[in-house]
Structure formats: structure tokens, C-alpha cells
Amino acid sequence: MHHARTAVRTARRRPRFIAPLLLSCLLLPGIALARPAATPVALQQEATRLAALLPGDLGAMIVHLESGRSVQVNADRAFPMASTMKVPVAVHILKLVDEGKLTLQQQVTLGAEDVYPEMGGPMDTHLSAGSAITVRDLLHMMITVSDNNATDILIRLGGGTDAVTARMRALGIDGLRVDRYIWELLANYRGNDASQAKPMGPAEYGELSRSPRSEELRRSHTNTWNADPRDTSSARAMALLLQKVWKGEVLAAPTTAVLQDIMGATRTGSARLRGMLPKATPVAHKTGTVGDVINDVGVITLPDGRGHAIVAVFVQSRASNEERDAAIAQLARAAHDYFLFVP
Numbered sequence: 001m002h003h004a005r006t007a008v009r010t011a012r013r014r015p016r017f018i019a020p021l022l023l024s025c026l027l028l029p030g031i032a033l034a035r036p037a038a039t040p041v042a043l044q045q046e047a048t049r050l051a052a053l054l055p056g057d058l059g060a061m062i063v064h065l066e067s068g069r070s071v072q073v074n075a076d077r078a079f080p081m082a083s084t085m086k087v088p089v090a091v092h093i094l095k096l097v098d099e100g101k102l103t104l105q106q107q108v109t110l111g112a113e114d115v116y117p118e119m120g121g122p123m124d125t126h127l128s129a130g131s132a133i134t135v136r137d138l139l140h141m142m143i144t145v146s147d148n149n150a151t152d153i154l155i156r157l158g159g160g161t162d163a164v165t166a167r168m169r170a171l172g173i174d175g176l177r178v179d180r181y182i183w184e185l186l187a188n189y190r191g192n193d194a195s196q197a198k199p200m201g202p203a204e205y206g207e208l209s210r211s212p213r214s215e216e217l218r219r220s221h222t223n224t225w226n227a228d229p230r231d232t233s234s235a236r237a238m239a240l241l242l243q244k245v246w247k248g249e250v251l252a253a254p255t256t257a258v259l260q261d262i263m264g265a266t267r268t269g270s271a272r273l274r275g276m277l278p279k280a281t282p283v284a285h286k287t288g289t290v291g292d293v294i295n296d297v298g299v300i301t302l303p304d305g306r307g308h309a310i311v312a313v314f315v316q317s318r319a320s321n322e323e324r325d326a327a328i329a330q331l332a333r334a335a336h337d338y339f340l341f342v343p
Contacts (some may be wrong), residue, residue, distance in 0.1 A: 040064075043338040044071040047331055054327040056292070056317025061239035062335045065246055065299070066307035069339075075239075078175065078232035079314035082288030083146045084295045085178050085231055087238070090139055090262070091245060092158050092167040094255040097135070102157065104136040104258065114153060116183045117206040121147025136258070143262045143286055148182040155181055161196075168241070171250055175237035179230035188228070189290055191221040222291045226316060238297050239312040246299055246308060260284050263298060271322075272296035273311060275329030277336055278303075292316050294324040300332060302340050309335040 043062070051058045051073045059074040096102040112129040121141060127133065138154050141147035155161060155178075164178040180188070180196075183205055187194040192208055194200035200208070213221070244250045245259060269287030273296045277283065285298025297312040313328045 038069060040069050040071055040338055040342065042342075043334060046334045046338075047071050047073050050327065050330045050334065054315065054317055054323060055319050056315065058317070058327060059235040059314045060331055061235035061310070061312045062331070063239050063243055063310040064307060064339045065243060065310055070239075072236065075236040076175065076234050078229060078234055079295070079316055080226065080228070080288075080290065080293045081176075081178075081231055081233045081238075081314075082290040082293045082295055083148075083151075084233070084238065084286050084288035084297050084314075086142050086146065086151055087263075087286050087297065088168055088173075088176060088178055088241060089151060089154055089158070089164055090143060090259055091171075091241065091250060092164045093135065093139060093154050094251050094259055095167060096158060098252045098255055102135055104134065104139075106135045107132045108135065108138065108153060108157065110153075113201055115149050116152070116202045118209045119148040119182060119186065119205075121145055121149060123147050123149040139258070140262050140265070144265045144267050146268050146287065148186070152181045152183060171241070171244065173237055173241050173244075176233035176241065177229075177231065185231055186290075189221065189225045191217065191224070225290070226292060233314070235312045235314055238314075239310050242297065242299055242310050242312065246310070260299075266298075269296050269325075271325040272328040273298050273300065273313075273332040275325060276333040277329075281336070283332075292318055294321070294328070296328050296332075300336055302336065304340070306340050306343055309339050311335050 047060060047062065051060060057074065059077050059079050061070065061072050061075040063070040093102065097104055109132045110127060110129055115123055115127060117124055122145060123141065138150045141150040142154060155164065158164060161178050161180060168176050183200065184194055184196065187200055187205060187208060190208055192200070245256060248256055251259065263284035263286060264282060266285050266287065272287060273285050274283050277300065282301040283298055285296055288295035294315045295313065300309040300311060302309060311332050313331055315324045315327060317324055
């Protein structure tokens with residue numbers, strides 16, 4: 001009985017030594033008791049469920065910027081980026097600005113071969129050889145209205161496609177590659193083997209874009225383009241790039257703000273990331289659309305100081321535009337609501 005009372009007294013005294021020990025660990029330099037980000041199980045289940053509703057393939061990565069909590073669906077598969085490739089192009093150009101190799105106010109004078117017809121965007125409609133435009137305006141048109149001619153001019157100004165991919169590697173972004181100019185990518189989509197080694201000028205591209213194709217030939221060209229490993233990214237790689245940019249780990253503060261402001265003014269794809277969010281929710285994003293591919297990648301600012309949700313979604317499906325848009329919008333809304341209500 002005496003031994004039992006001693007054991008009880010000893011057991012009761014033990015906690016007195018545990019608390020000071022924990023406190024000393026917290027105070028000692030070099031010792032941290034970091035709590036790992038909890039996996040948002042409910043959001044993971046919902047993202048998986050929503051992705052399964054869409055016929056075809058979907059890759060998604062959702063990250064809460066401040067806490068690091070994340071969910072993923074097929075996040076390591078390489079998908080065609082389509083125009084979401086303009087995000088790494090913009091990052092590369094702004095990095096050159098940080099390095100003093102370019103300036104945002106720098107004027108670019110357009111040459112006769114700089115504007116390809118029927119590629120989409122205001123440059124083809126409103127500008128011609130001899131027009132001058134600043135680097136910042138090129139960035140703005142490339143992102144906000146997805147102007148393809150502005151993209152190609154910026155890629156060339158930045159040293160070419162290889163320079164963009166090399167920049168991504170230097171920033172620690174794997175699983176994302178930029179291989180082609182837009183004129184090249186779209187010519188390949190139409191079954192033409194144009195390349196930087198076998199270039200196609202604006203006049204020839206215009207003829208190709210207007211040439212009729214049977215539905216069978218269109219489907220064959222699309223299937224070949226879908227399977228091409230060039231100009232692809234995983235959802236994880238794109239989300240990591242956005243995460244690094246938003247954390248200020250890639251660009252200087254002024255150029256970070258430029259990219260955030262421009263992406264926040266995007267006018268395309270209103271039914272995708274923005275589609276089901278509460279009205280006036282700030283979303284900085286970039287869309288991409290080619291054939292079966294419908295993408296949207298960006299950062300949602302949550303209300304009430306809840307932080308930011310990075311959402312990168314790539315879709316490759318023969319479903320309707322409305323169904324594919326809705327798949328992206330539903331994932332964005334799920335992310336928004338989860339991180340809002342489970343801070």
C-alpha cells in the first residue's frame with residue numbers, strides 16, 4: 001500500500017517537469033516544434049468527387065497559401081497548358097526586369113512579321129508594322145485578353161522558349177516546360193509541322209487558319225496535339241510557381257505587384273475560377289483554351305483575412321464548354337468555402 005501511494009505521488013509530480021521541458025524547447029535557439037499542416041480531408045474528398053463527375057481527364061492542385069494545407073487530384077500528370085503558359089512567360093519577363101535587362105516602359109516597335117492574323121487579341125485588329133508598344137502593355141494584353149501575338153513578341157524579347165523553361169528550372173519549378181511560340185503551337189494543332197527550325201510566316205499562317213478540315217481530320221489533329229509532351233505542365237508545378245510568386249520568393253516587390261495586378265484584371269474565362277464564387281471575390285488568374293483543353297490557374301483572395309487559395313486546374317475532355325467550365329468553378333468554390341470556414 002505504501003508503494004502504491006508513492007507511485008501515485010510520483011505520477012502526479014511528472015507533469016510538473018514536462019511543461020518546463022516543452023517551454024525550454026520553444027525558447028532554445030534552433031529548436032522548433034513546428035506543427036505540420038493538417039490535410040484537409042473533407043476538401044480532398046470533395047475535390048476527388050467533383051473531378052470524377054467530368055468525363056475525361058482533370059488535374060488539380062489546391063493550396064492555402066498561408067497555412068500550406070493542400071489537396072490534389074491527378075496533380076502530377078502533364079497536361080497541355082494552352083494559354084496558361086503565359087504565366088511562366090510573364091514571370092520570366094518580369095525577372096528580366098528585376099535583373100535590369102528589360103524595363104516595363106521599354107518600347108517595342110512592331111515589324112512586318114510580328115503580327116500573325118487570326119491568332120486572337122487586339123494586336124491583330126488595332127496594331128500594324130511600325131506601331132510601338134511598351135513591355136508592360138504587352139504583358140497586360142498577353143494576360144488579360146490572352147493576346148497571342150503579344151505573347152510571341154515577349155517570348156522572343158526574353159530570349160526564346162528555351163530561356164523561359166530554363167528560368168523555371170532555375171526557380172525550382174519542375175514539371176513545366178515551354179517549347180513553342182503560339183503561332184507554332186497553333187499550327188501544330190491544325191496538323192501542320194511548322195517549327196522554329198521550319199518557320200511559318202504570318203501570310204502562310206493566315207492561309208492555314210482559314211483552311212477547311214473535315215471533322216475526322218480535326219479529331220485526328222486534336223488527338224495528336226493532346227498527346228504532345230511539349231508545352232505541358234502538371235497542376236502541382238503551376239501551383240508551386242504561383243505559390244512562390246505570391247510569397248515574394250521569385251520577383252521583387254514592385255514586379256510581384258505588377259503581375260498580381262495584371263492577373264487580377266483578366267477578362268477571359270469568367271465561368272471558370274470566378275464562375276461560382278461570391279460576387280466581387282478578387283481572383284488573379286490566367287485561362288487557357290485549345291480544343292479539348294480548358295484550363296484556369298490563379299489565386300483567390302478569401303474574405304475576412306482568411307488568406308489566399310491557389311487553385312490550378314487543367315481539363316482535357318470532350319465534354320461541353322459549360323461542363324468543363326463548371327468543373328473548374330466547382331473546385332474553386334469548394335476551395336473558397338473550405339478555407340473560409342475551416343481557418
